[in-house]
Amino acid sequence: MSHANAALTPRARLRLARLIVDQGWTYATAAKMFMVAAKTARKWAERYRAEGPAGMADRSSRPRRSPAKTLPGVVRRIVRLRWRHRLGPVQIAGRLGVPASTVHAVLVRCRINRLSRIDRVTGEPLRNQRRYEHPHPGALLHVDVTKFGNIPDGGGWRYLGKQQGDKNKAVTALRTGRTAKGHPNIGTAFVHTVIDDHSRLAYAEICTDERAATAIGVLQRAVAWFADHGVTVERVLSDNGSCYRSYAWHDACTELGIIPKRTRPYRPQTNGKIERFHRTLADGWAYARFYEATDQRNAALPRWLHFYNHHRPHSSIGGQPPITRLTNVPGHHI
The missing domain is CATH 1.10.10 (Arc Repressor Mutant, subunit A)
Incomplete structure (x- = not known):
């Protein structure tokens, strides 16, 4: 035209x-x-x-031949990784060994360069927030809890379908004695997550609840884990969950020499980095492949966390894995 x-x-x-x-x-x-x-x-x-x-009439200016055009097989692999794992151009480029600019061009051509900008839980549009970043590792940790349903023996409905998944759930509930009021209940996995604001280095534990004592134990072990990596924690940011509003949580932070902070109520954007990490955790670990039981999925978490921290390119930090940012730890070069 x-x-x-x-x-x-x-x-x-x-x-x-x-x-x-x-x-x-x-x-x-x-x-x-x-x-x-x-x-x-x-x-x-x-x-x-x-x-x-x-x-x-107008004619297309497209050339008759494009010798350097991306091969159809590579295009299919890019699209598959985009839809199945919701990866960005940098992550897809790292897996396939092609330039990120090529991946972005393919995504634009296939009209899948932008994922839906809505909250997965509420369906509300997310407003663009100005990206902020604390100056060095340990200046601020984000903490939160995300939940995943346990997987019945033989696999769940996501891969086997609703009918077979419900059968497996019923059998597992009978074996574990967790049938309540005639409804099978195989429990929930509470994944306590901790992520460093500057480096995006992540720590996570799978627990059976989200009580204050559990959250405090996770924080203590996370602080020790970050210390082993040369990071001294100064502040911790949480939402307004009951475990984080407790006096025990405040006292534990004081003992660790950490300043506790909380987000404004009904403002998940304030803790957006860990909310985004939860999406990556779900796509890359929890729902990434077929698991035959909860124990199998739990066993895969440490391996995935190592991949995330040491090998997975992170688009918000220049396409490098989080571990590379620990060179900015205060006193590192002294």
Whole structure:
């Protein structure tokens, strides 16, 4: 389609061509009238002679051959990783060994370069927030709890379908004695997560509840784990869950020399980095493949965390894994 400021629309081209072909005008005279080059007038006249009025329509500028075009097999792999794992161009490029710019071009061409910008839980649109980042590792830790249903023996409904998944759930509930009021209940995995604001280095534990004592134990072990990596924790940011509002949580933070902070109520965007990590955790670990039981999924978490911290390119820190940012630890070069 002609752009808004085009000198010749399809209708004007037809008038130009008819003046030359039907009325015998010279190329130069007709071109002058329409304020275009004589070469342009000749082009449209020749198309009119060959194709008639149909030749006045716009044509694609796409080349007949594209030797450097991405191979169809690579395109399919890029699309598959995008849809199944919701990976970005940097992560897909790292897996396939192609430039991130090539991956982005493929995603744009396939019209899947932007994932839906809505909250998965509420369905509400997420407003764009100005990205902030604390100056060094340990300046702020984000903490939270995310939940995943336990997997019945033989696998769950996500991979086997609702009917078979419900059968496996019922059998597992009978084996474990967790049937309540006639409804099978195989329990929930509470994954306590901790992520460093500056480096995105992550720590996680699978627990059976989200009580204050459990959250405090996770924090203590996380602080020790970060200390082993040369990171001294200064502040911790949580939501307003009951475990984080307790006096025990505040006292534990004081004993560790950490300043506890909480987000404003109903403002999950404030703790957005760990909310986004939960999506990555779900896509990369919890729902990444078929698990035959909860224990199998639990056993895969340490391996995935190592991959996330040491090998997975992170788009918000320049396409590098989080561990590479620990070179900015205060006193590291002393």
